[in-house]
Amino acid sequence: MPSRVAILPSEQGRKLIGPPPDGVTVVLWRPTDPPPAEAAEAGFWVPEYLGKDGLVEQLAALPKLEVVQLTTAGADAFIGLVPDGVTLCDARGVHGGSTSEWVLAAVLASLRNFPEFVRLQERHQWDQKFTGELAGKRVLVVGAGDVGESIRRRMLPFDTTVTMVARTARADAHGVEELPALLPEHDVVVVVVPLTDGTRGLVDAAFLARMADGALFVNASRGPVADTDALLAELRSGRLHAAVDVTDPEPLPADHPLWDVPNLLLTPHVGGAVAGFPVRAYALIRRQLERWVAGEPLENVIRDGY
Numbered sequence: 001m002p003s004r005v006a007i008l009p010s011e012q013g014r015k016l017i018g019p020p021p022d023g024v025t026v027v028l029w030r031p032t033d034p035p036p037a038e039a040a041e042a043g044f045w046v047p048e049y050l051g052k053d054g055l056v057e058q059l060a061a062l063p064k065l066e067v068v069q070l071t072t073a074g075a076d077a078f079i080g081l082v083p084d085g086v087t088l089c090d091a092r093g094v095h096g097g098s099t100s101e102w103v104l105a106a107v108l109a110s111l112r113n114f115p116e117f118v119r120l121q122e123r124h125q126w127d128q129k130f131t132g133e134l135a136g137k138r139v140l141v142v143g144a145g146d147v148g149e150s151i152r153r154r155m156l157p158f159d160t161t162v163t164m165v166a167r168t169a170r171a172d173a174h175g176v177e178e179l180p181a182l183l184p185e186h187d188v189v190v191v192v193v194p195l196t197d198g199t200r201g202l203v204d205a206a207f208l209a210r211m212a213d214g215a216l217f218v219n220a221s222r223g224p225v226a227d228t229d230a231l232l233a234e235l236r237s238g239r240l241h242a243a244v245d246v247t248d249p250e251p252l253p254a255d256h257p258l259w260d261v262p263n264l265l266l267t268p269h270v271g272g273a274v275a276g277f278p279v280r281a282y283a284l285i286r287r288q289l290e291r292w293v294a295g296e297p298l299e300n301v302i303r304d305g306y
Contacts, residue, residue: 016282100150143192195222196305223248277295
């Protein structure tokens with residue numbers, strides 16, 4: 001039986017998967033290089049995303065493609081571009097720990113007013129202030145998948161009450177249609193949903209207006225899930241606080257007003273950018289390669305944007 005070709009984007013990835021499964025030949029294709037000759041026969045591809053134009057060109061060089069395996073938790077950039085008949089898989093399970101760590105750190109830093117204390121440190125100014133606290137807070141997590149569940153587990157030891165929201169109601173989560181009633185009853189609202197047609201603009205002016213005065217909004221999903229102008233208006237008014245790891249647009253232009261708006265903690269999409277990410281990602285890729293060559297069902301198959 002001829003070997004099946006899998007394409008990885010880096011030498012690091014090839015080292016991390018170890019010897020490929022029997023029947024698989026691994027080829028490297030750095031996204032800035034021309035496609036290798038083996039691309040014409042490749043059936044499994046781990047892409048490194050460089051924008052939609054580059055993705056279209058890369059897909060055109062892979063006529064026998066069967067599987068696109070992402071290293072990201074979100075698949076929004078690839079939906080609608082991957083050809084019919086090609087299975088698209090995300091990296092669910094790889095980023096839950098790191099993203100939930102970012103959420104916890106951002107919530108604690110915001111409530112304990114660390115950004116202001118850092119500015120005081122830069123000015124060599126000793127100015128003691130009372131701050132908020134996480135203990136006793138009612139936390140609403142919108143998105144009840146792997147990342148949302150990881151956030152719930154990490155929040156509970158801080159003496160919080162955590163309420164989960166999913167696409168549809170289930171035993172452990174409210175349905176998204178219940179958000180209007182839930183939002184005013186929570187002190188912290190964390191959004192960790194994938195970007196789909198149904199979630200784009202989910203956090204609009206009406207969503208934010210229903211949040212309680214002084215509440216903290218946290219976005220660790222995708223920038224377009226939130227209406228930037230609506231968020232700016234609430235932050236400028238001083239009614240809400242926010243911590244965001246993602247923005248719309250992204251990267252955020254240097255002259256964008258989000259940089260200077262009050263009551264905002266902003267990081268440059270680093271929720272999953274941790275040292276352990278490659279090891280976890282390529283452990284998943286190794287399992288997927290084994291399933292692929294054995295003809296077994298793949299993990300994390302994307303359906304309807306999820």
